[in-house]
Amino acid sequence: MEWIATLAVILDSAIRLSVPLLCAAMAGLWSERAGVVDIGLEGKMLIAAFASAVIAAQSGSAWAGLGAGILASVILSLVHGFAAITWRGNQIVSGVAINMLAAGLTVILGNAWFGQGGRTPTLEGAARFGEITLPFAQTLREHVPGFGLIYDEVISGQSAPAYLALLAVVLTALVLKRTRFGLRLRAVGENPAAVDTAGISVAGLRYGAVIICGVLCGLGGTYLAVSQSAGFLPHITAGKGFIALAAVIFANWRPWPALWACLLFGGLDAVAIRLQGVALPGIGQVPVQAIQALPYLMTVILLAGFIGRSTPPKAAGLPYVKER
Amino acid sequence: MSAAPVDLPRWADTALVPLVSVAAALAVSGLVVLGIGESPLEATALLLRGALGSAEGIGFTLYYTTNFIFTGLAVAVAFHAGLFNIGGEGQATIAGIFAALACLWLAPLPGLLLVPLAILAAAAGGALYGFIPGWLQATRGSHVVITTIMFNFLAATLTVYLLVEVIGKPGSMQPETPEFAAHAVLTPMHRLLAPLGITLPATPLNSAFLLALAALVAVWALIFRSRLGYAIRTVGANPRAAAYAGISPARITMVAMAISGALAGGLAVNEVMGVQHRLLLDFTAGYGFVGIAVALMGRGHPVGVALAALLFGVLYQGGAELSFDKPSITRDMVVVIGGVIILFAGALDGLFRRAVAALLLMRGR
Numbered sequence: 033m034e035w036i037a038t039l040a041v042i043l044d045s046a047i048r049l050s051v052p053l054l055c056a057a058m059a060g061l062w063s064e065r066a067g068v069v070d071i072g073l074e075g076k077m078l079i080a081a082f083a084s085a086v087i088a089a090q091s092g093s094a095w096a097g098l099g100a101g102i103l104a105s106v107i108l109s110l111v112h113g114f115a116a117i118t119w120r121g122n123q124i125v126s127g128v129a130i131n132m133l134a135a136g137l138t139v140i141l142g143n144a145w146f147g148q149g150g151r152t153p154t155l156e157g158a159a160r161f162g163e164i165t166l167p168f169a170q171t172l173r174e175h176v177p178g179f180g181l182i183y184d185e186v187i188s189g190q191s192a193p194a195y196l197a198l199l200a201v202v203l204t205a206l207v208l209k210r211t212r213f214g215l216r217l218r219a220v221g222e223n224p225a226a227v228d229t230a231g232i233s234v235a236g237l238r239y240g241a242v243i244i245c246g247v248l249c250g251l252g253g254t255y256l257a258v259s260q261s262a263g264f265l266p267h268i269t270a271g272k273g274f275i276a277l278a279a280v281i282f283a284n285w286r287p288w289p290a291l292w293a294c295l296l297f298g299g300l301d302a303v304a305i306r307l308q309g310v311a312l313p314g315i316g317q318v319p320v321q322a323i324q325a326l327p328y329l330m331t332v333i334l335l336a337g338f339i340g341r342s343t344p345p346k347a348a349g350l351p352y353v354k355e356r
Numbered sequence: 357m358s359a360a361p362v363d364l365p366r367w368a369d370t371a372l373v374p375l376v377s378v379a380a381a382l383a384v385s386g387l388v389v390l391g392i393g394e395s396p397l398e399a400t401a402l403l404l405r406g407a408l409g410s411a412e413g414i415g416f417t418l419y420y421t422t423n424f425i426f427t428g429l430a431v432a433v434a435f436h437a438g439l440f441n442i443g444g445e446g447q448a449t450i451a452g453i454f455a456a457l458a459c460l461w462l463a464p465l466p467g468l469l470l471v472p473l474a475i476l477a478a479a480a481g482g483a484l485y486g487f488i489p490g491w492l493q494a495t496r497g498s499h500v501v502i503t504t505i506m507f508n509f510l511a512a513t514l515t516v517y518l519l520v521e522v523i524g525k526p527g528s529m530q531p532e533t534p535e536f537a538a539h540a541v542l543t544p545m546h547r548l549l550a551p552l553g554i555t556l557p558a559t560p561l562n563s564a565f566l567l568a569l570a571a572l573v574a575v576w577a578l579i580f581r582s583r584l585g586y587a588i589r590t591v592g593a594n595p596r597a598a599a600y601a602g603i604s605p606a607r608i609t610m611v612a613m614a615i616s617g618a619l620a621g622g623l624a625v626n627e628v629m630g631v632q633h634r635l636l637l638d639f640t641a642g643y644g645f646v647g648i649a650v651a652l653m654g655r656g657h658p659v660g661v662a663l664a665a666l667l668f669g670v671l672y673q674g675g676a677e678l679s680f681d682k683p684s685i686t687r688d689m690v691v692v693i694g695g696v697i698i699l700f701a702g703a704l705d706g707l708f709r710r711a712v713a714a715l716l717l718m719r720g721r
Contacts, residue, residue, distance in 0.1 A: 071505065115703035124440050126703035128648055137388070144392035144684040161429050181666040221715030274505055281502065321517040328506040328513075335498035342498075 036178055042302050043343025047186060048260060050298025051194045052077065054271070055252025056276030056288045057283070058197075058204050059245040065208065065285060066241030067221035067347040068116050070125035072108065073249055074273025075134030080105040082138040085152040085264035086145070088159045088257075097159070097258045098193065102250030108134065109246030110239075117238045131273075131303030139266045147153035150266035152257075161191040161259040193255040200248055205287040217241055221345035224352040234352045249273075278331035281342055297327045358563035362706075362713040369709075374653050374660070377700035377708045378667070381598065385693045392684050399678060399685060406677025407670040413677070415545065415559030419631070421669030422561075425568040426622030427647025428665050429575050430486075432656040433619060434500075436579055437612035438592035443504025444620040444644030446511035447482040451520060451621030452628045453460060454481030456533050456635035459540040459628075460523070467539030471629070474566070478625050479618040485511065486617020487610055500613065508644075515637060523635075533635040542630040564626035571622060576658040578615070588612050620644060642691065649694040651701040668694070 056073045063070040083104035088097025108130050115121040115129075142150040166188035172180035208214040220227045220237045228234050256272075257264045275297050285287035304323035311317045335342055364373070382553060396675035407417045427444045434441035441447075458477035476523050489503035507709045518524075519531035542563045546556040579585040587608055590598040595605040646668055653667075654660025671690045679686050 071501070111699070115699065119704055121703035121706060122440075123703075124442070125648070125652070125698060128442060128645065129695045129699035129703055132645060132649075132691050132698065134695075136691030136693075136695060139688040140388065140686055140692065141392065143686050143688075147684075161586040271509060274509065277502070278506065319517055319521060321513040321520075325510055325513040328509045332492070332498070332503055332506050332510075335502060336492045336496040337498070338496075 036181055040182050042299070042306060043182065043186045044189075045302040045305070046295060047190065047194065048298075049301045050294045051190075051197045051255050052252040052260070052272050053276045053279055053294040053298055054197045054201065054291065055193075055248050055255065056273050057279040057294050058200050059112035059248035059252070059288065060277055060280045061204065061283075061285060061287060061290055062217075062241045062248065063245040064280065065221045065345055066217050066238050067224060067345055067350065067352070068113070068238055068242055068245075069123040069127070069349040070112065070113055070242075070245060071124060071274075071277060072130035072134075073245075073276055074269050074271065075127075075131035076108050076246060076249035077256065077273050078131075078267070078269045079134040079254035080250040081268050082134075082142060082152070082253075082264045084250075084254035085155065085257040086142075088155055089153040089263070089324040091194050092157070092159045094155075094159055094161045094192075094258050098251070098254045101254035101258075102247050105253060106243055106246035106252035109242045113239050113242040115312055117235050117242070117353065120247050120353065123349050123351075126170070135267065138264070142264060142266070150264075152264040155258060155262040159258070160262055161193055161255075163189045163191055164195065165189055187350055191255070191259040192252055193259050196251055197255070200251065201287055201291045208287065213240075218345075221347050224347050228352070228354060238352075248343035252276075275327050281331055281344075282334060284342055285344060299324050300324075360530035362709045363663035364666040364709060364713055364716070366522060368712055368716060370655055370657070370660075373464040373705070373708055373712050374655060374701055376712055377704070378653060378697060380708070381693060381696040381700045384696045385689065388683060388689070389691060393432070394682055394685060399682065401675030402681050403671070403678045405674075407674035410557075412557040412559055413673060415556060415561040416567055416668075416676075417625070417673040418545075418560060419561040419669075420672040422489060422565045422568045422626045422630075423623050423643045423661060424646060424650050424665035424668045425572060426619055426626065427644050428650030428654060429571055429622075429658065430482075430616045430619035430644075431647045432654065432658075432661055433575060433579065433588070434616040435638040435651055435656045436585075436592045437588045437608055438595065439490070439493075439500050439609060439616075441486065441489075441504055441610060441613060441616045441620075442501060442648065443486065443507050443617070444623070444647050445642070446504065446508035446641045446644075447485045447643055448623040448640045449508075449511040449515055450485040451478040451482035451617075452624035452635050452639060453515060454478055454547045454621075455624050455628050456523070456536075459536040460533060463485045463537045470540050471542065474629060475625050478621040480621075482621025482624070483614040483618035486620065490610040490613025493613075493716070500609075512638075515635075519635065519637060521645055525634075526557075531637050535630070535634045542625070544630075553632045560631040562626070562630035564622070564630040567625065571619060572658040572662055575619070579658075584611070620647075646690070646694045648660040649697040649701070653697055 056077055060070055060073050080101035084097035084101030087100035088094050112126050112130055115126040116123045139150040146152055168190040169184040173184040216232055217237055220234055224234045256268050279290055279293035279297055282293040300323055304320045307318055308320050389396045389399050407413050428445050430439055451544040455474050455478035458474040489500050492498045492503055523533050525532055525534045541624045546558050548563055587603045590603055591605045591608040598605055623643055627637055650661055650664040653664040675687045675690045
């Protein structure tokens, strides 16, 4: 039964590492399915992590932190929307700007306000999201061998934002596939002219998508600072927004495959941490960097069409210009 | 709300619009300074004095300018071909690895041979790492933007691996290569100019600055005075028309990305061969991303790039001095300014063009 315990530990850490990816991937998916390319996921998560840590520390409430994180992220989303939708600016350029803005602002403000090299005060007690134990965790662990342990270690005992992130996947899949809003939103990413002809506002739908994207990035950033760590550190997102972007591409812009891609990338990260300095039988020591590089490498190979075929939304990245 | 294309006189388009957006960006940064409880005017005065108030300050300013000229030119050349190369960081990183390997492995060669070879190695490394995303876009249809983002991370992980496991200095706590031989590095400017009777204080400014000036002229000649440059601009303006005219957009995509990567390699020449004299982690320090701001602000023209690079050089050096006097304003202020400039001069270009057009119209009445 030793291996089940090991598996449970790796799976647990895989899930914890996947949650921010999952939020950002869903965020990117909403935005890109509506035709707005967003490489600013990283910046939005970063600003959310900062805002949530600051407010959680000041108010002593993790939930207030979540609200602040979402608000900060949505504001940056609206800046992106204003540039990309209203002014038809280059969406990539706007995304780069948002990443730099967030990277600089968080460090400057953190340093000016708290003077600890950009860190925010350590969060304790109710200022941080605690673990939620699901019903029957203890009973199952004692009476059902194998699954009980996995249930207790992996499925139960995550924090509120982690469960919210999973809920976001379910909702994203349902809303995009089954509702009128979802259909219109997908249409606006494929053929905005047709949506416009039907008398529905292209800009309105795209702004809607961009705001949802902001909310989800806010959730991801908050998870990083107020659940996974006990406060904000400079550059806490460490490229997770870009891995999420890779996951979206990997999943061909679909929610459920994006969940698996995030779990895979989170799992790789967990394995990399676990394998540090461990010699595998027959292979020897695997350099951690090789495993860390895998998500990026796989995305490049996938995009180049060497495995499968990636089909982004047709109108992604193109500003919509009404015919005159 | 619609942003119809606005017609502007040429001088307004090339000079006034970037100036207005940069002024607006600096104003926003002033608000941030105000927000953390410092005086923007005092900060500006300290910044300018730190950057331009002494020979030493000017030396440091021009050293930073060198980095921005290279990364700005790299982004600009790709822009002319209609490509967005955000892989400057990765290309410079690979260039740094190539340069370091050349400096370490070819150390028995005399300096007169070794230094040019190492510079060529840096250019080749950057070019190769720019060429691959270009090739993937041209032949496999994967978008240069996403590929170069992924390549930035791949280059960073490769450097960690190499420095920790392969070419790292034995016994060093920091991931870095051993120091290069004294004849394998670029000459500092104060020593270069000493025989001419000019005495300068010791600064990191080195002969890579001259290389950057040469690159400005070369890129101008390439883009505006050569057949290849014409092809690059044609593909950037309209790939289908270019194909109709017998220019292969696929070929130009690959060539432009390779040139762009080689220029980004100049960052490695200045930092690795000119200043650090060894390869360290993260020596690119975000210069590649600021290069995007430089290229956008400079409108892709070498003269504009030079001016924008100088502005960022001033901001960098002045920012460093400023943070000594005002610890609450760290160097990260420059990243914010860069971000706002990219937003204003790049993504919100339409808004600023419209504002300038309205302004001109008002004056015309």
